[in-house]
Amino acid sequence: MQWIEIEKGNCSDCYKCLRSCPSKAIKIIDGRAEVVKEMCIVCGHCQVVCPQHIIKVKSRLRNVQAAIDDDFQVIASIAPSFVGAFDMKYPGQFKTALKKLGFSDVSETGIGAEYVKQEYIDALKTQKYKNFVTSSCPSANYLIKNITLSV
Known part of the structure; x- marks a missing residue:
């Protein structure tokens, strides 16, 4: 299951999520941040630093x-x-x-x-x-x- 989702659009290409990820689980594809599920440790750092608030941790x-x-x-x-x-x-x-x-x-x-x-x-x-x-x-x-x- 993918726990972290990044909404489409509104990414300002600031790369804050990429730089803050301790497990290097963020990659940029076509100018948009994406989570590498196999590397993500679900720490939530990317969500905290995203100025656009488009990164969400899935809730159960x-x-x-x-x-x-x-x-x-x-x-x-x-x-x-x-x-x-x-x-x-x-x-x-x-x-x-x-x-x-x-x-x-x-x-x-x-x-x-x-x-x-x-x-x-x-x-x-x-x-x-x-x-x-x-x-x-x-x-x-x-x-x-x-x-x-x-x-």
Whole structure:
């Protein structure tokens, strides 16, 4: 899936996106910026620096809303840092708000990390892989994957 899209037209040929991309995933074709999907780490730097605001990060919000509307059990997984991101007197307010939006439950991301950790332990025991590099940051994971594939 292509996570970063650049709208057609209105590109001012400033090359800010090209210069700011840490993984060199922007190329210019016919005077227009395009994303090289295989190299993109979805860090969003290009979106931040684009003066024309034509670079968009795709949202999966519609998929989440559709799952909630179809009565699937959808659990919001939130990082502990949410407390610093929202101005609220009681952190429980955030959980209440998410449940009012239709989430069946709200859980801290760290709980899922325990399951992931166990999967890594099990995989290491099989000795199927020599090395593991883990990160909860999708951009770091894409970067590692892209570097590994290019080496």
